[in-house]
Amino acid sequence: MSPSSPTSSNNVLSNAVIEAVAKEMDVHPTELPEKLHDVIDPDSLDSLFASRNPTGGTVTFTYCGYEVTVTADGDVSLEE
Structure with missing residues (x-):
């Protein structure tokens, strides 16, 4: 599991999810194969x-x- 840092009030959770997945996949967030809103x-x-x-x-x-x-405290964890 790869935890990210808690989000600040300036960084919304949806952006933190996109950034964490993009980092894990080693791609730019705009290159993710799926849209979060899907x-x-x-x-x-x-x-x-x-x-x-x-x-x-x-x-x-x-x-x-x-x-x-x-999580409620802003942590984003990924597991394959």
Whole structure:
């Protein structure tokens, strides 16, 4: 599993997911073979943990062949 750094308030979770997958695949984010919005609503993902005091939780989904897990504290983990 490859964890990324927690996102800051300036970096929304959907962008963090795209960047983490692109880095893992060693491609530019625009070269990913799948659009994030084809597998999950990016706006919903961003707003799910938007609170500055999240109560916890995770979301897991499949994107570009990876099982992506996003936590309330902004961690993005990938597993093949």
